[in-house]
Amino acid sequence: MNFFERQAAARRSSSRLVVLFGLAVLGIVFAVDFAAYLVYGIGEDPLPGERAALLFTTTVLTLGVIGLGSLYRIASLRGGGETVALQLGGVPVSADTQDFNLRRLRNVVEEIAIASGVPVPKIYVLEHEAGINAFAAGYSPSDAVVAVTRGALDKLNRDELQGVVAHEFSHILNGDMRLNIRLMGVLFGILMIGLIGRKILLHGSGRGRGAGAILVAALVAMVIGYIGLFFGRMIKAGLSRERERLADASAVQFTRQTDGLAGALKKIGGLDEGARLADRNDAEEVSHMLFGDGVGFSGLFATHPPLLERIQALEPGFRSEQLETLHRKWMDVPPNGLEEDVQLGLAPKGAGRLPSETTTFAVTPPMVVAQVAHPAPDDYKRADAIVGTIPAEVRALARRRDTVMPLLLALLLDDDKRLRTLQREEIAARLGLAMAEDASQLRAQHLADLHAALRLPLASIAFPELRLRPRPELDVFLDTVEAVVHTDGQVSLFEFCLARLLQVQVRESLDPSRHARFGRTKLTGVKREVATLLCVVAQCGHDNEGDARAAYLKGIERVLQHDHLPYLPRKEGVLALDAVWAPLDALDPLAKQAVVEGLVATIGHDNQVTVAEAELLRTICAVLHCPLPPMLERA
Known part of the structure; x- marks a missing residue:
């Protein structure tokens, strides 16, 4: 399937999710109604009208609890991928980090983003997770987050890390990420009744006259909650397994080598920590979006294909005995990703070349x-050439909070001196004279002769830092972008489209769920x-x-x-x-x-x-x- 066919399949999966959710709700409503019927029918025979009123009331209350639970969780996820990363204890990776492991991760993510043609996502590290795992979360590429565990950073070499990140980019590109975050919100509702029962049991029901009845109701809610848990796990497993297979295949197509992804999967299978996350509750909620099984499900509830099957899809001759051998080896000497980079010579390569601007x-x-x-593979070489060709000082400007806005505005300044003067006046009127002067100087010093193939990637590199600015500043910035582009109505198509792209990406990052x-x-x-x-x-x-x-x-x-x-x-x-x-x-x-x-x-x-x-x-x-x-x- 190509991109458009995969997008269509993702849309069909969204419809399938609605149907499965509806069936789960019907099952829970039936269970609640049945429990109410049994309890109410223990005494004298109720009148038919009373029984109907009871069942109507319990049905409405159950639907209300499920609906409100889903709406609450969906609202809590409006912030997109960053909300999920922070919930799991993620720490953002700063653009100027001095940690070599983090710099290596940032280089890999930027390279794959440029090769894929999407904005560079925010990068997070789950510092307290020793297992090897990762996930991509968000509603669209503009608010995407890629997060990896500290275990993945420490134990994977560069090829393996690239394979894992490429797997996550597949989810970003194919619409899986959007479906996954919606799944988190929707499934929370069918777990609500069980969560209410559990909370009552944990905090006690008091010692009053109705304590026994409350305790029984809480136990019934817990039992019914397991029905919701069963359906939730089944839905996640049904929608996730095939997507994980496709993401593995896409990662191999992206990188054109199987060693990296296969190596990461072998380390998951050969190390005691595997891919498990420390907090089981959080791990279960996001299990369908993780690179590896973070909980330990198998059989019907497994959100991922069996680990050995995933490895054998990449290396058909691989056997379980070899995994045992690796396990014994790593018990004595745990793997170290950076040391393996040195031994394997996996430093970033500069094999790509940019075409001449006159090339056709x-x-x-x-x-x-x-x-x-x-x-x-050619795109990765080209991405490497692009990053290498953008002067280091310009890349630094794109990653700095105080220079990212003037740099992007400088990309939009016209070659015509008269028009450029008018554009500077528009910038000064909205963002101040200093911003206008900075944009003008940056264009003259760094961007006047910038290769055409570097403008869009430079904007992509600048985007993560741009969207960290306060919302009021971003609103004024977007207004300024519009004014600069429309200064006299004589706008090149590229300038117009680049400005529109900035508008789209920033607007989506400010309110990601609205644009999903x-x-x-x-x-x-x-x-x-x-x-x-x-x-x-x-x-x-x-x-x-x-x-x-x-x-x-x-x-x-x-x-x-x-x-x-x-x-x-x-x-x-x-x-x-x-x-x-x-x-x-x-x-x-x-x-x-x-x-x-x-x-x-x-x-x-x-x-x-x-x-x-x-x-x-x-x-x-x-x-x-x-x-x-x-x-x-x-x-």
Whole structure:
């Protein structure tokens, strides 16, 4: 499956979750009603109307408890991935950390993020967890968090750590992360009755006349709670196991080697700590989103395939006896990831090269669609080259709290001196003269000659630090971005899209749960928006109207081949795109695939795609939540 097919499958899983949750609720309601019926029927025979009233009351109360429990937990998770990481005791990894293990982790995460075409997620470490584990959490790539345990940092070498992180990025890219966090909220509701009974038993029921009845009710609630627990575990296991297999396969496709991921799984199986988390309650709630089984479930309740099966999928000849041998070896000398890096020569490599800005190449719609959210080894080399080519002082500016805003504003400043002066005035009016001066100086000193392929990755590196700013500052910043882009209405398509991307990512990080959705709109409902997007892209890429029309027709034929939508140049240029982003982003995944194919056909209609056009395509795809890796010029 490609990215769009996996997104469609994730949407179907969301629907399946609703059905399974409904069945679980019916089971709990039936159990409560049955218990009430038995208790009420012990004495004299009640009248039929009284029995019906009783069952109606217990049904309503049960549904209320379940519904309120789910709504409470969903509301508590509105903060997205960071909320989950903090709940589990995660500690954020600062951009300027001096801990070599943490720097190695940050380098691996940034490399995979750039190779995947998504913003660099926040990074957390579960410092008090000795087991080898990790998870990705959040509603969208813009609020994603990647967290690893201290055990993973200390015991895994760089290849193994990369395999684990690539596995988690698969969950980010394929929509699993969104489903997982919703699952946490929904399942909490069906556990509520059991939690209430447990709380009453733990804190006592007093010694009054009704103490015995309260105790019996609490015991009944506990028994019914186990029904909810049973259904919850079954739902998590049913939705999680196959996704873990796919994430393992995706991690191998990302890194193009099995040794790293297989090595991490062997260490989980060969070490006493394994993948277990210390707090069993927290571990159970997030068990479906962990890299390894953090609780110890097996059989029907297992959220992960058996460990040996996962290893054998990567190394078919591996046997359980070899795992025992590793266990005995590591009992005497536990593994040390950094020492293994030295022995294996796993220092970051600089094998990739950036293409010249005048380079052209050909792409086809199927070729680009296959690359969406699917980085290959060349992308990792390109990501390494990108990080290595961005000057160290510029990377440092992107990771500093006081310079991240002026740096991003500097990316949007125009080459035209007169227009740049007007843009500085807009910045000064909203964020102060000092911010305007800093942005202007940063552009002149560091960004004037920045390679086109470096602008989007630089924004990606800056994003984690940007979203740490207070919300009022971010609101003013976004207002300033809009003003800078629209200063005189003469805006390049890339500047417009980059500004829009900043808007999308920051807005999503501020209120992640609000923006978490799988689109359902069909192409028939957005014909005008598709035509506007392809028309503007064709206009901006060609000075000659005949060439622009040919490019547009090539793209529209790919998306809406049965409709005759003529080429109508938009007088407002890129500003016409303001009205298209939301409808196009709400498309069904497979419909969105068709739009991406149309974009590729428009940009590449003459078989001559420039680096700037490729970066433009990547930016538009990022705005539409279809992340493209950095290297499109593949054979």
